[in-house]
Amino acid sequence: MTPRVFVVDDHAMVRTGVRAELGTDVTMVGEAADVPTAIEGIRATRPDVVLLDVHLPGGDGRAVLETLRAELPEVKWLALSVSDAAEDVIAVIRAGARGYVTKTISGPDLLDAVRRVADGDVVFSPRLAGFVLDAFAAGTPVAPEPEEEATDPGLDLLSAREREVMQLLARGYTYREIGSRLFISVKTVESHASNVLRKLQLSNRNELTRWAATNRLL
Incomplete structure (x- = not known):
């Protein structure tokens, strides 16, 4: 099934580029440039996947996710950001995102990431997975040392x-x-x-x- 996608990014050129890269392999149901518009649009369209920028005017991407996650549990969230800072990655994953990729990702790999998240998988740009594993290990009781x-x-x-x-x-x-x-x-x-x-x-x-x-x- 073709994933239904909503894009949240405050740069129009980025949104245009994402639409062009994903093309007809997804159904683009909406886009937004700030937190209030994103919340309203996602509520109205109920997409399969939200491509979410981390830093937005009037708040950050995590605010959108935290507002809607409980209300729309069927929606999957994939962070798409220029930032590869550990604190950004960890914050949005703890808020409930299913993955985090940077804007250096290629079009085919972005499409693959969207499809995988829509199917319930988790996706990270390669060097970012370690941040999440470190945070998980630090915040979760661990098994006896192997x-x-x-x-x-x-x-x-x-x-x-x-x-x-x-x-x-x-x-x-x-x-x-x-x-x-x-x-x-x-x-x-x-x-x-x-x-x-x-x-x-x-x-x-x-x-x-x-x-x-x-x-x-x-």
Whole structure:
């Protein structure tokens, strides 16, 4: 199903660029440049995904999210910002966003991120995943310290290539980025990713990231 998308950004050129990059692969249901207009527009359109800038006139993106999250639990939130500051990333994720990507992202990768968030996955630009993992570890009771080597028996089921793909997936890289780094096709990455989740008995990338962090594989 084509995701229904609402864009919140105070720069008209950014909104125009996002519409152009996503094209007909999504249904653009609205846009807004400030907090009050965003809240009103999202309430009216109830999109599948909101692309949300972190810094807005009259408040910040988190204010939009916190106002509407309980009221519209079906809406997914993906931060799209020029900022890669840890405090911005952590604040918007704690408020309920399902991901955070920077405006350096390519059009195809942005479309992939929107689709994945719409499907219930979590998405981060690669270097930002560590911020979230650090915050999660600092604010959440942790299991007893694992031994130096990972102890989950599922790890032994992975081939060397599957381990490479697993680590990059857990760190937030897209299939396209993994393929470029490992010099393999996107379809091959998808196949490895499916095998990794099946062998580890995990359902999605969010679970994989937590599993990898627990086993000191990031």
